[in-house]
Amino acid sequence: MMAMDQTLGILFQLCQSLLVVMLAPLLMGWVGQCRAWLQNRSGPGLLQPYRSLRKLFHKDAVLAHNASPLFRATPYILFGCMWLAAAIIPIIAVDLPFSPAADVIALVGVFALARVFISLAAMDIGTAFGSLGARREMLVSFLAEPALLMVFFTSSLISHSTQLPHIVDTFAHHEFVLYPSLAFAGLAFVIVLLAENARIPVDNPSTHLELTMVHEAMILEYSARHLALVEWASSLKLLAYISIGIALFLPHGIAEVGNWGALPLAIAALLTKLALAGAGLALLETFLAKMRIFRVPEFLGTAFLLAVLGLLIHFLLGA
Amino acid sequence: MNALDILPLDVAGVVILLWLAFGLFGLALHRTPQLITRIIFPLGALGALALAGTGLWALDAAPDVAVLPLGLPDLPLHLRLDPLAAFFLILLGGASFGVSLFSAGYFRSMAGNTLGLLCLEYHVFLASMALVLLADDAYMFMVAWETMALSSYFLVTTDHHVPDIRKAGFLYLLVAHVGAIGILLSFGVIQGGHGIGAYTFAAMREAHLSAFWSSIAFLLALFGFGAKAGVLPLHVWLPEAHPAAPSPISALMSGVMLKTAIYGILRVTFDLLGTQLWWWGVLALALGLITAVFGVMFAAVQGDMKRLLAYSSIENIGLLLVGIGLTIIFHAYGKDALAALSLTAALYHSLNHAFFKSLLFIGTGSILHATGERNMGRLGGLIRKMPWAAALMLIGVLSISGLPPFNGFVSEWLLLQAFLLSPGLPNSYINMLIPVAAAVIALAAALAAYVMVKFYGIIFLGQHREKALEHAHDAGTWERTGLGWLALGCVALGLAPVFVIRQLDPVTQMLVGQGLGNSTSNWLFLAPVDVERASYSPVYFLLAVLGVMLVTLLAVRHFYHGRLRRGPAWDCGFPAQTARMQDTAEGFGQPIRRIFEPFFKIESELPSAFDTHPRYHGRSDDRIWFALYLPVKHITEKLSSWVSLLQHGRIHLYLTYTFATLLVLLAFV
Numbered sequence: 006m007m008a009m010d011q012t013l014g015i016l017f018q019l020c021q022s023l024l025v026v027m028l029a030p031l032l033m034g035w036v037g038q039c040r041a042w043l044q045n046r047s048g049p050g051l052l053q054p055y056r057s058l059r060k061l062f063h064k065d066a067v068l069a070h071n072a073s074p075l076f077r078a079t080p081y082i083l084f085g086c087m088w089l090a091a092a093i094i095p096i097i098a099v100d101l102p103f104s105p106a107a108d109v110i111a112l113v114g115v116f117a118l119a120r121v122f123i124s125l126a127a128m129d130i131g132t133a134f135g136s137l138g139a140r141r142e143m144l145v146s147f148l149a150e151p152a153l154l155m156v157f158f159t160s161s162l163i164s165h166s167t168q169l170p171h172i173v174d175t176f177a178h179h180e181f182v183l184y185p186s187l188a189f190a191g192l193a194f195v196i197v198l199l200a201e202n203a204r205i206p207v208d209n210p211s212t213h214l215e216l217t218m219v220h221e222a223m224i225l226e227y228s229a230r231h232l233a234l235v236e237w238a239s240s241l242k243l244l245a246y247i248s249i250g251i252a253l254f255l256p257h258g259i260a261e262v263g264n265w266g267a268l269p270l271a272i273a274a275l276l277t278k279l280a281l282a283g284a285g286l287a288l289l290e291t292f293l294a295k296m297r298i299f300r301v302p303e304f305l306g307t308a309f310l311l312a313v314l315g316l317l318i319h320f321l322l323g324a
Numbered sequence: 325m326n327a328l329d330i331l332p333l334d335v336a337g338v339v340i341l342l343w344l345a346f347g348l349f350g351l352a353l354h355r356t357p358q359l360i361t362r363i364i365f366p367l368g369a370l371g372a373l374a375l376a377g378t379g380l381w382a383l384d385a386a387p388d389v390a391v392l393p394l395g396l397p398d399l400p401l402h403l404r405l406d407p408l409a410a411f412f413l414i415l416l417g418g419a420s421f422g423v424s425l426f427s428a429g430y431f432r433s434m435a436g437n438t439l440g441l442l443c444l445e446y447h448v449f450l451a452s453m454a455l456v457l458l459a460d461d462a463y464m465f466m467v468a469w470e471t472m473a474l475s476s477y478f479l480v481t482t483d484h485h486v487p488d489i490r491k492a493g494f495l496y497l498l499v500a501h502v503g504a505i506g507i508l509l510s511f512g513v514i515q516g517g518h519g520i521g522a523y524t525f526a527a528m529r530e531a532h533l534s535a536f537w538s539s540i541a542f543l544l545a546l547f548g549f550g551a552k553a554g555v556l557p558l559h560v561w562l563p564e565a566h567p568a569a570p571s572p573i574s575a576l577m578s579g580v581m582l583k584t585a586i587y588g589i590l591r592v593t594f595d596l597l598g599t600q601l602w603w604w605g606v607l608a609l610a611l612g613l614i615t616a617v618f619g620v621m622f623a624a625v626q627g628d629m630k631r632l633l634a635y636s637s638i639e640n641i642g643l644l645l646v647g648i649g650l651t652i653i654f655h656a657y658g659k660d661a662l663a664a665l666s667l668t669a670a671l672y673h674s675l676n677h678a679f680f681k682s683l684l685f686i687g688t689g690s691i692l693h694a695t696g697e698r699n700m701g702r703l704g705g706l707i708r709k710m711p712w713a714a715a716l717m718l719i720g721v722l723s724i725s726g727l728p729p730f731n732g733f734v735s736e737w738l739l740l741q742a743f744l745l746s747p748g749l750p751n752s753y754i755n756m757l758i759p760v761a762a763a764v765i766a767l768a769a770a771l772a773a774y775v776m777v778k779f780y781g782i783i784f785l786g787q788h789r790e791k792a793l794e795h796a797h798d799a800g801t802w803e804r805t806g807l808g809w810l811a812l813g814c815v816a817l818g819l820a821p822v823f824v825i826r827q828l829d830p831v832t833q834m835l836v837g838q839g840l841g842n843s844t845s846n847w848l849f850l851a852p853v854d855v856e857r858a859s860y861s862p863v864y865f866l867l868a869v870l871g872v873m874l875v876t877l878l879a880v881r882h883f884y885h886g887r888l889r890r891g892p893a894w895d896c897g898f899p900a901q902t903a904r905m906q907d908t909a910e911g912f913g914q915p916i917r918r919i920f921e922p923f924f925k926i927e928s929e930l931p932s933a934f935d936t937h938p939r940y941h942g943r944s945d946d947r948i949w950f951a952l953y954l955p956v957k958h959i960t961e962k963l964s965s966w967v968s969l970l971q972h973g974r975i976h977l978y979l980t981y982t983f984a985t986l987l988v989l990l991a992f993v
Contacts (some may be wrong), residue, residue, distance in 0.1 A: 062884040069893040071787065073707045075718075085872040089865075105849060106864035107728070110737050114728040117773055121725060124777045128907075131705060131786030132895035136907035139781060143774040144915045150773075151766035154740075158762060161744055167858040215896050226894055230880050302919050309763070316759040320747070 013265075014102040021101065022092040025248075029091065029240040030054035032247070032283055039287030054240065061233035069130045069226055079126035080227065080234035086119040087241035094248040097271045098260035099170040099177075108167040109157040112249075113150060116201070119238070120146050127223035134215050138222030141298060145207060145219065148305035149200045152193050155312030159190040160253050162319055169252060177256035185322060189315030191254050195289075196308035198246045200301070202239070204286065206293040207301055217295065247282045251275070332382035333390055333405040336413065336458060339371045339378070343451040346371070350443025357436040360443050361428050361802075368447055369424035375454060376417025382410035383830050395463065402524050404460035407830035408595065411671060412457045412587045418813060419579045419678040420450055426686045426806025427572045429799070430693065442482055442570075449475040449576065456584050461524040462511040469507065472584065473500040473552075476577055480569040492564035499561040503551025507588065510544035513537055514596055528596045538597045542604050545592040546611075553585035553641045556615040557948045563622075566634035567698060571689025574630060578637045579682035583674050586644050593652065594835040602656040606754065609649030613761055616642025616768040621923060623775045624916040625944045627909040629688050629700050632779055633681065636724065639768060640677045643739070644670050646765060650742055651836065653754060660838040662745050665852050667832050668825055668840050669738035675824070676723065676731040676817055683720035683810035684779075687713055690799040690807070691783065695792070700782045700909040704789040709796040714784045716807040721780045723814040725773040729862035729869075731817035734850070736769055741858055771916075778912040787903040819862050821850045910942055917944055925950060 034051040041048025068077070090112060093104050107115065124139040161167045163184060164175035200207040203220035212218055215225075224235050252259075258274030260267035296304065350364045382388065387406035395401040405413075427446070431439055452475060455468035477500070481493035514528045516537065522528070533541065551558040566574045593600060619638030626632040647670025654663035688698070690713045697703055707714040723730035743762040749755050788794060799807060817824060829839035840852050851859035880886075895901055917924060925945040931938030970981070 062880065065885075065887040065889055067889050067891050067894075070890050071705065071708065071893070073714075073785070075707065075785070081873040081876055082869070084876055085869040088872050089868050103864070103868070105851075105859040106861040106868065108858050108860055110740055110858075111728055111733075111860050111865065114726070114733050114737075117725070117770075118722070118727045121722065121727060121773055121777055125781055125785060128777075128781035128785040129707075130893045130895075131903060131906050132893050132901060133898075133905035134895060136781070136786065136912070139777065140907055140912050140915065143777050147767070147770040147774045150770040151763060154766040155759075155763055158744060158759065162747060166856060167741070167744065168856065171856055225896060228894075230884060234876065234880075299918070302915070309767075313760065313763045316763070317756065320756055320759060 011102065014100055017098065018092070018101050018103050021097060022088065025091040025096075025244055026088055026237075026241065028279075029244040030058060030237065032244050032279060033240040035280065035283045036243075036287050039284045040290060043287055043291045054236075058233045058237060061228075061236070062230050064229040066229035066231055068228075071130065072226075073129055075122075076126050076129040076226075077231070079122045080231040080238070082122050083119050083238040084234045084241070086115050086122075087238040087245060090115045091241045091245040091248065093169070094245060094252055095170045095173050095259065096248045096251060096275050097268065099174045101170060104168065104170050109161065109169055109172070110154070110167055112169070113154050113157065116153075116242075117146070117150060119242075123223055123235070127226075130226045132226065134218070134222045134225055138219055138225075141219040142223060144298075145200050145301060145305065148302060148309055149197045152305065152309040152312045153197045153201070155309070155316055156190040156194045156197070156253070159186050159312070159315045159319055162316070163187070169249075173252045173256045173259060174261075176253070177259050178261055184319075186315040186319035187254065189311050189318060191250075193308040193312035193315065194250055194253070196304065196311075198250060198286075199289070200305055200308070202243045202246055205290040206296045207304065209295050212295075217298075219298075244279075247279060247286075250282065251278050331388050331405075332378045332385055332410070333388040333403060333458070335378045336375060336382075336405060336454065337390075337403070339375045340451045340454050340458075342371050343368060343447040343454075347444035347447030347451075350447070351440045354436045354440030357432075357434065357439045360436075360439050361432045364443055365424050365428035365431070368450065369421050369428070372417045372421040372424055372450070374417070376414045376421065379410040379413030379415075379417060380827070382413070383407050383827055385410075389460065399463055399523070401464040401467075402460035402526075403458045403464070404525070405458060407834045408587070408590060409457045411828065411831045412583060412674075413454065415583055415675050415678045416450075416453055416457065416580050418675075419682045419810070420576060422679075422806045422809035422813070423572050423575045423579070423682055423686060424806075425809060426575075426689070426803050429802025429806070430570070430572055430686070430689050432800075432802075438482065442479065445475045445478045446573070449479060453580060453584055457587060460526065462508075462515065462528075463523055465511075466504070466508060469504060469584075472581065473497070473504065476573070476581060479573045480565050480577075482570055482573070483568070486568075489568040492561075492568035496561040496565040499551050499558060503548045503558070506544045506548025506551065508548075510541045510548060510592060513541040513544060514592075525591075525596060529598070532598060535599075535601060538599065539601060539604070541597060542593060542601075545589060546604075546608065549585040549588040549592075550611070552588075553582050553645075554615075554638045555611055555641060555645060556618055556638075557952055559615065559619070559638045560946070560949055560953060562638055563626075563631045563634040566637070566685075567628055567630040571630070571686055571692060574633075575682040575685035575689075578634065578685055579678040582637060582641055583678060586641075586648070586670075586674055589645075589648060590835065593648070594655075600652050600656045602653050602751065602754070605649045605652030605654075605656060606757070607649070608645050608652060609757075609761060612642045612645030612647075612649055613764045613768075614642070615639070615645060617764060617771075618642075618923070620768050620771040620775060621916060621920050622944075622946065624771060624778065625910075625913040625924065627701055627913075628698050629691070629703075629779065629783060630685070630698055632700075632775065633684055633688065636772065636775060637677075637681055639772060640673070640681070640724075643736075643765070643768070644673055644677070646761065647673060647739055647742070650739075650746075653749070654742075654746075655836050657749055657751070659748065660836050662742060662748075663836040664832040664838040664840050665738065665745065666742035667836055668828050668852070669735050669742055671828055671831060672738060672817075672821075672824065673732075673735035676735050676814070679810050679813040679817065680720045680723040680732060683807060683814065684717060684724065686803070686806055686810070687717040687720065690803050693803075694796040694798070697790070700779075702790045703783045703793065704786045704903065704906065705784070705793065706788075706796060707784040709793065710784075710798040712804050713799045713807065716804070716811040717784070718780065719811040719814050721776045723818065725776045726769050727773070728860075729818050729866045731814050734818060734821045734860075734862070736765075737850075737860055738852065739765065741852060744858075774916070778909065782907070782909050782912060786906045789903050789906070789908075819866065821860075821862065822848070825850070825852070923947065 127139040208219040260271040392401040452471035459465035623635035650666035928942040
């Protein structure tokens with residue numbers, strides 16, 4: 006029975022891994038389509054990201070003369086890290102056999118690893134925009150990362166665990182309490198999500214003005230399959246972040262341990278939540294304007310303070 | 325005595341004697357510098373490895389005591405090898421093995437006379453650090469401590485013909501001695517006037533001090549050892565001394581010598597003083613947090629690569645102090661399991677820092693050799709000229725940034741877990757304080773990644789900022805071996821945390837009476853409390869990322885193609901790209917300077933739009949230097965000028981003073 010359970014678990018882990026990697030570009034397409042609708046455009050359609058990826062994979066890669074092996078390896082490292090992150094977040098069921106390998110602190114570490122590599126790769130060619138992007142990315146992250154960690158801390162303190170499946174299990178199945186600390190944490194998390202995924206108001210994913218770029222400035226020198234992997238990794242990162250948000254703040258509907266019958270319902274619930282979150286993101290991006298880069302530290306500082314406040318409230322009220 | 329009776333302490337003693345002998349041989353061989361670099365330094369490295377092995381062996385063994393027939397009459401010297409000393413011997417041996425191997429290549433072009441002297445000082449330095457760890461009485465400890473300070477002072481001032489280096493050396497010596505006074509006084513307080521026999525640590529352990537006196541002893545020790553470790557505000561010597569010293573020496577000082585101060589704090593707090601008060605922990609925690617954030621903030625704005633690393637050492641010492649502070653708090657409230665967790669984090673981080681900081685410092689040595697440049701603004705693109713050094717230092721950079729699956733992440737993870745477990749404390753104020761402290765730790769860790777991206781990106785990536793870098797050469801074989809050993813240490817400590825923690829068990833058992841190692845049965849999963857609570861598996865993590873990368877690579881090649889063309893950099897089609905358009909070290913640190921402006925004393929000179937020879941000049945200085953050190957310096961100068969009023973250099977005047985003193989004394993009698 007144990008062995009059977011384990012095989013099932015591994016099978017399930019593989020299924021979720023494949024599902025997230027296939028679903029991620031669709032989420033990007035959905036957000037883009039919602040934005041287009043909100044802005045009174047017809048939009049490129051939901052499948053546009055897949056078409057772009059296919060086109061990029063077919064092209065010949067062009068590499069700068071002075072590109073080092075680090076530059077060539079980074080897209081793969083990035084893709085590997087983001088896939089791993091998206092694969093270990095419990096979104097359909099809470100028993101993922103691979104989850105104990107990396108708890109929430111390690112999850113923050115995975116994101117940091119990917120970020121350090123893409124920043125280094127951006128500096129590798131030695132162009133003005135590359136190092137500008139790297140510097141801004143690190144600026145955004147050094148405030149966003151501790152905020153994210155504090156959000157995780159708040160939920161860990163409530164659930165007495167830093168294991169995501171355990172946290173989700175606590176919130177989804179055992180307690181139906183409204184936590185004021187989680188409200189603050191949630192607000193902080195939304196800001197971090199916007200900043201880390203290079204969305205408006207911190208960065209503009211569709212900008213064409215190099216001087217305002219952050220993420221796009223870093224990947225200017227990538228082409229073809231490398232660019233495709235970087236883009237795919239970005240969509241996986243967005244999916245991972247939204248999944249974390251769902252897992253921490255709206256886990257209801259997720260299947261319990263060993264309850265395979267609840268899976269179809271859980272998948273339906275997940276798809277609905279993802280669609281709603283994507284639409285919400287598009288709505289936020291439509292309402293907000295991009296801010297100057299020197300306003301960003303204040304914006305993220307707010308997130309950091311909100312997250313710490315959430316933690317303090319947890320200690321004060323015990324909730 | 326037959327072979328089976330050899331104890332770890334004997335082996336350690338032999339290694340120390342051998343080191344001293346090697347140093348003397350080096351001095352004697354100054355006419356044949358090749359022999360010194362090719363034979364003496366590698367032999368010294370083997371001694372270091374033997375010492376590390378001895379430490380590993382002594383961790384589980386019962387404490388081992390020896391009384392040397394040396395020292396003053398009736399004051400023999402005592403040595404003791406217990407788990408705490410053994411752990412730091414492993415740290416010393418492990419890190420200095422790599423540094424000594426590197427030195428064999430690094431000093432090859434040095435003139436014979438200087439090299440002979442340096443070889444002596446180097447090995448005396450190593451031996452004195454080992455003796456500091458083994459000393460079991462205050463007398464022995466202070467002798468070893470001062471030998472360590474003096475030998476490192478001479479090493480720092482190897483290039484003594486440069487005035488700035490002499491100045492840096494003097495500052496170091498001054499702070500070291502002010503600290504030594506604190507340590508000596510602390511021992512004096514613990515000894516508590518129990519007569520001449522009470523100077524051994526064994527007697528001090530028996531001295532039951534009142535809360536007041538043990539607090540005084542703790543504060544003095546914190547001050548004294550803090551001066552050596554670089555705890556705020558006694559940190560000023562680090563950013564001066566490290567760039568002045570030759571790179572392997574910086575590596576030893578930062579990687580190992582700072583840890584002897586951490587050892588001292590642990591020895592006094594947990595071993596010599598029987599009880600701990602909770603507010604000591606709060607003090608250490610607060611000092612540690614301030615030191616950590618200060619260090620990393622200043623590291624971000626440095627342009628000199630060794631200064632940057634020196635400030636980063638200050639940050640790491642801050643983190644260590646946070647771990648120690650948490651341990652004191654937990655232990656004072658009787659939560660020994662938690663104390664064991666945070667102490668493990670602190671010890672683990674000491675070991676990690678010894679490896680990655682030594683790696684980075686000797687790496688800067690290779691860069692210095694290849695380019696003759698310490699200023700990052702004149703480097704760049706070295707990854708193409710020095711692929712070995714670049715690859716090995718990348719491991720160090722990733723480790724120090726606290727990224728999985730490398731070693732820096734493990735200790736950070738353990739420390740954060742200790743914070744997460746804190747809510748059980750009975751003191752509600754501390755419970756409130758701790759989340760804020762955790763937030764500050766997270767901020768410092770994230771800033772450390774910023775600093776390291778700057779460090780690596782500016783030095784190794786991009787285009788050469790100077791023409792001369794075209795001729796840079798990679799590190800030699802010996803240098804590569806040294807770098808490789810330390811990089812290997814970083815990877816191994818990152819991948820096998822469960823094994824390391826099991827080895828740390830005797831140390832935590834000894835200091836706080838509880839260990840962590842038995843709670844983890846599976847060596848793949850690090851789970852200090854229980855698996856439900858938290859776990860991390862670096863091996864699975866690494867395998868998963870590598871596996872996904874491989875599958876992706878194969879899939880892309882299989883379904884599409886691997887065609888590749890080389891061309892000029894695109895950069896949005898901007899023509900006339902020059903190396904000057906990249907970020908400089910100052911440019912990369914500019915956001916930090918802007919955000920944390922109040923903490924820096926900034927001097928900058930900007931050209932106007934119409935300058936024909938535009939010149940930019942900027943400096944960010946430490947406010948503490950101006951607010952604290954300069955006034956102290958002025959007061960000292962004032963006082964000494966008053967004292968010098970008495971001094972005229974004429975003998976009859978001095979005889980008059982003597983006569984007057986005698987008269988005054990007679991009046992009392």
